Amino acid sequence: MLATRKQAERFGVDVLRSTLDHxxxxxxxxxxxxxxxxxxxLFDEPLPETGRDPRRVMRECRRKVFRHSMQMSHPRIFGLFNPAPLxxxxxxEIPVAFLNQSVDAWKAGPAATHLEMRLIRWINDRIGFGRRAFGVFTSGGGVANAIALKMARDRAAGARARRTGVPARLSRRLRVYASGQAHFSIGRSLDLLGLGEASLVRVEVDGAMKMRVDRLAETLRRDRRRGLVPMAVVATAGTTNTGNIDPLRDVAAVAGSHGAHFHVDAAYGGALLFSSLYADRLDGLALADSVTLDPHKWLFQPFSLGGLFVRSRQALSDSFRVEPGYLKKDLEAEPDRLDFYHYSLEGTRPFRGLKLWFTLKSLGRRGLGRLVDRTMEVAQHLEQEVGRQECFEPFQTPVECASVCFRYLPPGSRRMSERTLASPAMRSRLNRVQIRIQQEVERRGFAWFPTIVIGQTVFFRFGIFNYLTGPGDVDAVLSHIRRTASRLGF
Structure with missing residues (x-):
């Protein structure tokens, strides 16, 4: 129970020392x-009826949990947007847990509310939004995207949709446009909104995996002639597979010409806002109506910390504002207080912003940006190496964020023509080679990176999300892949 400060302090030191040792x-x-x-x-046991010393539980945690967790601080982790946390x-997160503030209502977390309001202002300033902008921290990009599309639905269907729903005659006509590389949460959000995934129109991408603006414009014109209603256009700044950025300024112009809500899913690539070298890759972001950004991806924050940032605070409030009897403002001493539950799907939620505040106060914008730049340098080094070595074939798109996609080519396939390599039989064989190599590297624990499918082709996807990963680490993994392929007979 840790009833006294001395007991809590002794246990806290044990927990902290064990965690730092690990x-x-x-x-x-x-x-x-x-x-x-x-x-x-390992975890098969009945519910304990009686307790025991928390220090013994901590020893069990080290043996069961620490030992068998992914080692996210390892410099050869290149996985699914799992950063090495600063x-x-x-x-x-320690004071977050002990303070236990709920940042839904001001009176449940007054200082936390004001701190998060200031963080939101800082991020909106980096985006280029004006003084009417606002936002809310979320559990991640999926929730942020859902909030943004709820705003888009209410804009297209009108205020009555919150009370009576979207009329069937309109619901069947609402459409959202996103590239074929947009995150799965866009379709899921439309399912949750009752519009169905069929209301999502996938727009063709070019060879660089960016949305084709000409196809977007053609599709919107065609759909308008058919009586369909463009609810939103979603651009991606940092696609999940290849890390590419849609042409934001051009997409914004098309969305605006059709009166559609323009949302940018920058959950990944939004970190470039903090870079002094690469922020211009987000040109046009300030034209968005809403932006998703996940600091728990490329800004090295522990899970979970996502966010939605919007041009219009009023529009966000119009989509979510409620006032239950137990939170009536006219009963409060300060009725002008801000309550975040008016701007979000969530009610009770943790004080997510404190860790990012600590980070920015400790490193500053430039210091955090330099860490992003460092991972970009490593990604560019990896891109150069896989392009230089005959045994690797890079994916055709240049690196825009810290993701590099490539595949291994066995000796017998390196002199083949592109046509032969693209044949169904050879593609299937090479796909099996990539999968087998990745599984073997992961099984041995030397490195962790996923395989992805683009079109019908399997690639390795390396994401550089550890600010301590250096060029030597990626060189070592490339060497290990070559040795693994040789050992497996490829």
Missing amino acids: TYGGARRTYSGATLAELDR PVAALA
């Missing part, structure tokens, strides 16, 4: 290699 212990493997069955057996941000 984090800075120089783990050789990215993962223990434990299988599903082994972990099922220590200053991770340690800021």
Whole structure:
């Protein structure tokens, strides 16, 4: 129970020391290699009827949880947007837990509310939004995208839609436009809104995996002639697969000409706002009506910390404002207070912003931006190496964020023509090669990176989300892939 400060302090020191020992212990493997069955057996136990010393529980945690977790601080982790969290941000989670503020109503977290309001202002300033802008921190980009599309629905269907729903005759005609590389949460959000995933129109991408603006314009004109209603256009700044950025300024012009809400999913690429070298890759972001940005991706924050940032605070409030009897403002001493539940899907939620505040106050915008720049330099080094080495074939798109996609080519395939390589039989064989190599590298714990499918072709996808990863680390993984391929007979 830790009833006294002395007991809590002793246990806290034990927890912190164990965690730091694990984090800075120089783990050789990215993962223990434990299988599903082994972990099922490890955690198979009945509900405890009586308690025991928390320090014994901590020892069990080290043995069961620490040992068999992905080692996210390892410099050879290149996985699914899982960053190595900055220590200053991770340690800021301690006061978050002890203060236990709920940033839904001002009176449940007054200082937390004002701190998050200031953070939102800072980010909106980086985006280029004006003084009427606002936003809300979320659990991640999926929720932020859902909030944005709820705003778009209400703009297209009118205020009555909140009370009576979208009339069937309009619901069947509403459309949202996004590229074929847009995140799955866009379709899921339309499902949640009752519009169905069929209301999502996928726009063709070019060879660089960017939305084709000419196809977007053609599709919108065609759909308008058919009586369909463009509810929103969604551009992506940092696609999940390849990290590419849609032409934001051009997409904004098309969306605006049709009166559609323009949303940018910059959950990944939005981190470039903090860079002094690469922020111009987000040219046109300030033209958006709403922007998703996840600091828990490329800004090295612990999970979870996403956010939605909007041009119009009033529009966000119009979509979510409610006032239950137990939170009536006219009963409060300060009725002008801001309550975040008026601007979000969530009610009770944690004080998510404190870790980012600690980070920005400790590193400054320039310091955080330099960490983003460092990962870009490593990604560019990797891109150069896979282009230089004959055994690797890079994906055709240039690096815009810190993602590099490529595949391994066995010796017998390196002299083949593009036509032969693209044949169904050869493509299937090469796909199996990539999958087998990735599984073997992961099983041995040397590195962790996913395989992805683009078109019908399997590639390795390396994301550089650890600010401590250096060129030597990616060189070592490339060498390991070559050795693994040779050992497997490829």
